[in-house]
Amino acid sequence: MQKQxxxxxxLLPYALVAPQLAIVLLFxxxxxxxxxxxxxxxxxxxxxSTSFVWFENxxxxxxxxxxxxxxxxxxxxxxxxxxxxxxxxxxLAVMADKPLRGSMLYRTLLIxxxxxxxxxxxxxxxxxxxxxxxxxARYLRAIGVDWNPLLDGDQAATLIILAAAWKQxxxxxxxxxxxxxxxxxxxxxxxxxxxxxxxxxxxxxxxxLLSPTIFFLLVVNIVYAFFDTFGIIDTMTRGxxxxxxxxxxxxxxxxxxxxxxxxxxxxxxxxxxxxxxVLTGIQFRFVERKVTY
Amino acid sequence: MALRHFGVAAAFALTVxxxxxxxxxxxxxxxxxxMTGANNDVIVKLANDFNTSQSDFKVVPTYxxxxxxxxxxxxxxxxxxxxxxxMQVFEVGTATMMAATGAVKPVYKLMAEAGEKFDPKIYLPAxxxxxxxxxxxxxxxxxxxxxxxxxxxxxxxKKANVAIPKTWPETFxxxxxxxxxxxxxxxxxxxxxxxxNLEQLSAWHNVPLASKANGLDGFDTKLEFNGPLQVxxxxxxxxxxxTKVYDYAGRTNTGEGRFTSGECPIYLTSSAFFGNVKxxxxxxxxxxxxxxxxxxxxxxxxxxxxxxxxxVMGGKPADEYKGVAKFLTFLSDTDRQVYIHKASGYLPITKxxxxxxxAEGFYKDQPYLETPLLxxxxxxxxxxxxxxxxGNMVQLRDVWSEEIEQALAGKKTAKQALDAAVxxxxxxxxxxxxxxxx
Numbered sequence: 001m002q003k004q005x006x007x008x009x010x011l012l013p014y015a016l017v018a019p020q021l022a023i024v025l026l027f028x029x030x031x032x033x034x035x036x037x038x039x040x041x042x043x044x045x046x047x048x049s050t051s052f053v054w055f056e057n058x059x060x061x062x063x064x065x066x067x068x069x070x071x072x073x074x075x076x077x078x079x080x081x082x083x084x085x086x087x088x089x090x091x092l093a094v095m096a097d098k099p100l101r102g103s104m105l106y107r108t109l110l111i112x113x114x115x116x117x118x119x120x121x122x123x124x125x126x127x128x129x130x131x132x133x134x135x136x137a138r139y140l141r142a143i144g145v146d147w148n149p150l151l152d153g154d155q156a157a158t159l160i161i162l163a164a165a166w167k168q169x170x171x172x173x174x175x176x177x178x179x180x181x182x183x184x185x186x187x188x189x190x191x192x193x194x195x196x197x198x199x200x201x202x203x204x205x206x207x208x209l210l211s212p213t214i215f216f217l218l219v220v221n222i223v224y225a226f227f228d229t230f231g232i233i234d235t236m237t238r239g240x241x242x243x244x245x246x247x248x249x250x251x252x253x254x255x256x257x258x259x260x261x262x263x264x265x266x267x268x269x270x271x272x273x274x275x276x277x278v279l280t281g282i283q284f285r286f287v288e289r290k291v292t293y
Numbered sequence: 294m295a296l297r298h299f300g301v302a303a304a305f306a307l308t309v310x311x312x313x314x315x316x317x318x319x320x321x322x323x324x325x326x327x328m329t330g331a332n333n334d335v336i337v338k339l340a341n342d343f344n345t346s347q348s349d350f351k352v353v354p355t356y357x358x359x360x361x362x363x364x365x366x367x368x369x370x371x372x373x374x375x376x377x378x379x380m381q382v383f384e385v386g387t388a389t390m391m392a393a394t395g396a397v398k399p400v401y402k403l404m405a406e407a408g409e410k411f412d413p414k415i416y417l418p419a420x421x422x423x424x425x426x427x428x429x430x431x432x433x434x435x436x437x438x439x440x441x442x443x444x445x446x447x448x449x450x451k452k453a454n455v456a457i458p459k460t461w462p463e464t465f466x467x468x469x470x471x472x473x474x475x476x477x478x479x480x481x482x483x484x485x486x487x488x489x490n491l492e493q494l495s496a497w498h499n500v501p502l503a504s505k506a507n508g509l510d511g512f513d514t515k516l517e518f519n520g521p522l523q524v525x526x527x528x529x530x531x532x533x534x535x536t537k538v539y540d541y542a543g544r545t546n547t548g549e550g551r552f553t554s555g556e557c558p559i560y561l562t563s564s565a566f567f568g569n570v571k572x573x574x575x576x577x578x579x580x581x582x583x584x585x586x587x588x589x590x591x592x593x594x595x596x597x598x599x600x601x602x603x604x605v606m607g608g609k610p611a612d613e614y615k616g617v618a619k620f621l622t623f624l625s626d627t628d629r630q631v632y633i634h635k636a637s638g639y640l641p642i643t644k645x646x647x648x649x650x651x652a653e654g655f656y657k658d659q660p661y662l663e664t665p666l667l668x669x670x671x672x673x674x675x676x677x678x679x680x681x682x683x684g685n686m687v688q689l690r691d692v693w694s695e696e697i698e699q700a701l702a703g704k705k706t707a708k709q710a711l712d713a714a715v716x717x718x719x720x721x722x723x724x725x726x727x728x729x730x731x
Contacts, residue, residue: 044728045389046396047372132478132542132551141478150543151534151702239691240544241698257365259688260389261724 032273038266045260057267066243074247077161078225082218085165089172097180114170118231125163126236153244156237160245164229172217179213219283223276248272322616323377324354327363331568335636343623350616360601361687371396376606378617381436383601384423385686388508390604391432392684392729398605401430407618415643419595419669423680424602427510433602434621437639439565440596440665441493443584447577449558461584465529468538471558480538483561484546487693488599490526491518496678497583498522499594508682512726516718519711522589527700527707534701541701544694563599564665567638580661582668594678596668600639640666684725692717
């Protein structure tokens with residue numbers, strides 16, 4: 001569906017786009033360029049002594065086993081967050097799509113968590129699951145589970161995945177609901193008349209017709225898990241215990257701002273940027289054409 | 294994204310710089326700090342008292358977030374050419390600030406150039422040593438100093454019929470008895486896991502944490518805390534973690550509520566915890582010196598300080614430095630130091646203020662407030678107990694904590710964990726050495 005607008009003057013379209021371009025240049029291209037430059041430099045925190053080191057910062061990263069562990073960890077986290085959040089949101093959307101009394105209320109309630117800022121999400125979950133403050137943690141201990149995410153890396157990772165997935169459910173739910181409502185009823189009715197049971201109707205009709213939405217959400221969720229989980233990790237575990245919750249974006253922060261190692265931090269930012277550009281590219285190539293908003 | 298933060302910080306620093314132009318005849322002195330609550334009130338009062346005591350200068354304190362945030366804001370402001378005059382930096386930022394020749398103005402130079410009377414001998418050497426060169430030149434001005442003490446819940450110890458422990462073996466025994474008496478989630482614990490169990494432990498037992506007098510004598514220092522004493526101590530903690538006689542409470546001080554709530558009856562953390570204990574604990578408490586291993590030769594030695602000092606930033610005009618120098622003289626006044634000590638629980642930094650507090654009977658009914666001072670002045674400091682000066686200390690502590698956590702979780706032995714912590718730490722120190730301004 002191409003929309004075409006005809007402008008009489010040549011300059012008007014550029015003038016209209018200019019403010020947006022200015023913002024993108026100022027808040028994206030300029031800092032991105034700074035990062036690329038910084039990643040070729042070795043510099044102390046105060047910027048007093050600077051030396052140009054070519055790809056030294058990148059090479060140091062690739063020599064560091066911890067960096068590859070962080071990459072693997074980030075992929076695992078992203079996958080776990082995306083899958084758990086998507087499947088749960090789809091289940092809820094299918095439920096909310098039924099003609100129920102008060103369905104508007106359910107829908108509104110399900111959208112709310114999206115409005116909560118990531119650090120706040122972290123704090124909320126900490127209040128429930130912190131080993132010495134948490135309400136749920138007490139019950140877990142009472143039934144004999146040795147719950148201590150301060151020391152147990154797997155438990156800490158579970159905690160982060162849970163909190164991050166919970167926050168993203170609302171967003172996914174919205175898109176799934178819209179997707180479900182755009183599925184033509186006649187097709188579903190035809191399937192019903194042919195004797196297909198609800199489960200079968202879902203897997204053979206609804207699911208395939210939803211696939212563009214699912215794919216789009218998968219990309220969005222992976223990008224979310226890559227970047228927006230920073231606030232959650234910072235408030236909940238600060239990358240610990242050990243390194244079990246240190247993702248790539250958290251590593252950029254801790255190396256750069258806590259460690260004052262700006263060169264390495266910038267190099268990591270550039271690598272992250274490339275990853276996201278690739279992901280976005282995939283989305284535009286394969287998804288944008290099939291998804292109708 | 295991290296990149297954007299720099300932009301934001303720099304932009305913010307710009308706006309701060311623009312609004313801080315002196316519009317009046319008084320010269321403004323910007324003071325960035327990280328103090329909250331009652332300690333923030335102390336800062337505001339000090340600034341107000343100074344401003345009313347004379348009419349040439351006006352000190353403007355600004356809260357900049359926690360210690361790490363304040364330091365980052367200062368660094369970003371410096372890069373944007375708008376550093377404050379005075380910045381409060383926590384003790385682990387000392388090496389980073391020292392290495393920044395040109396970004397900072399050493400206090401001893403500032404006082405000499407401004408013609409202020411300044412005698413480094415009036416200060417407590419255990420405190421100023423941390424912030425001075427090996428020649429005794431004071432680089433930054435100690436503001437709020439603390440040390441590690443052992444907080445004890447007297448009611449619970451009495452109930453379990455346990456005496457206050459003095460040594461580590463006694464502490465382990467006491468914690469076992471307390472666990473048997475109902476503290477089944479935590480016999481003893483502590484905050485700042487590396488500060489208590491590596492940094493202070495090493496100084497208290499007169500063993501090195503790192504070569505070159507723990508980094509005080511040069512940036513080419515190597516970590517040495519994987520020695521038999523530190524390994525044995527961590528092995529003990531790992532063993533006790535299994536049964537919760539010891540229960541790990543995190544890398545920072547987030548676990549301190551476990552003492553005030555009564556969950557952990559013995560808790561090692563900063564003496565500056567006093568304000569919260571006083572406000573929240575519903576039981577009789579005290580603070581005693583850190584335990585020691587009796588078989589270690591010469592233990593206990595002396596403890597090292599925590600807290601923060603005031604750094605004067607470089608590149609300001611001479612008349613503004615005059616104001617900064619006057620303000621530091623004002624802070625060194627005996628009565629003012631006694632006030633800071635009583636109001637915040639932080640230590641007085643001059644000998645005169647300590648004597649005065651003692652003479653006033655301040656420690657009679659609150660002996661625990663003298664505990665950190667007694668620890669700091671227990672013996673003449675050695676190479677291993679003057680202080681620490683390691684680059685990137687904030688991140689170093691994170692790396693050490695990671696490894697200690699691995700040991701406590703049973704993924705590595707104590708020896709493997711400390712060896713790895715030393716090795717990873719040394720890599721970071723070499724990186725710091727490369728960027729440090731010679």
